Amino acid sequence: MSGSDAAAAICAQIAAVFSTSPATPTARTALVSELAAAASRGGRVFVHGVGREGLMMRALCMRLAHLGLPAHCVGDVTAPAASSGDLLLASAGPGVFSTVDAICGVARGAGARVVLLTARPEGDFPRRQADVVAHLPAQTMADDDEEETAAGESSPAKLPMGSLYEGAMFVLFEMVVMELARVLGQGPAQMRARHTNLE
Numbered sequence: 001m002s003g004s005d006a007a008a009a010i011c012a013q014i015a016a017v018f019s020t021s022p023a024t025p026t027a028r029t030a031l032v033s034e035l036a037a038a039a040s041r042g043g044r045v046f047v048h049g050v051g052r053e054g055l056m057m058r059a060l061c062m063r064l065a066h067l068g069l070p071a072h073c074v075g076d077v078t079a080p081a082a083s084s085g086d087l088l089l090a091s092a093g094p095g096v097f098s099t100v101d102a103i104c105g106v107a108r109g110a111g112a113r114v115v116l117l118t119a120r121p122e123g124d125f126p127r128r129q130a131d132v133v134a135h136l137p138a139q140t141m142a143d144d145d146e147e148e149t150a151a152g153e154s155s156p157a158k159l160p161m162g163s164l165y166e167g168a169m170f171v172l173f174e175m176v177v178m179e180l181a182r183v184l185g186q187g188p189a190q191m192r193a194r195h196t197n198l199e
Helices: 003-017 027-040 051-066 098-109 124-129 141-151 160-184 188-193
Strands: 045-048 071-073 087-091 113-118 132-135
Touching: 003 160, 027 087, 027 113, 027 132, 027 160, 045 051, 045 098, 051 071, 051 087, 051 160, 087 098, 098 113, 098 124, 141 160
Parallel strands: 045 071, 045 087, 087 113, 113 132
Antiparallel strands: none
């Protein structure tokens, strides 16, 4: 498979994640709504995820800061204490991580709203620990094991180890930032002015 064919196959897999029924509320709608509400009440935004999901959450945090929101990555030494009016965006693609579970519990205990992004919204964890469950129906590493066992081997065009979920996160977050910029009235020049110059 050529490089361009492989790239097209990967992009097609990611695009398919967003072809869900329009009757179902999308993760994009939920995230834009919750972030806009946090901005209107002057709340801070915290993001958290583990592994590669965590890297995508950090990328979102950067763009939220460019939009002028007080955004923080959980675990950074400069992250303040969460409190009432704040918002935690957390990711647990396979449905549950003990560390994400614990952090969501602390945030809710402090009065913050919690939005959980996951590929498996039907489990006990999302409903127990989140005010809003944002469903991103993409393959995770847990699904990757199941598919390889069923098929005997993975397709060469399939992203390995649940990377489809993380690739879809990147695309989802770009769409959220574009829409949120419109909602908050933030243009490209304003966003660029907030980009770090200490590079």
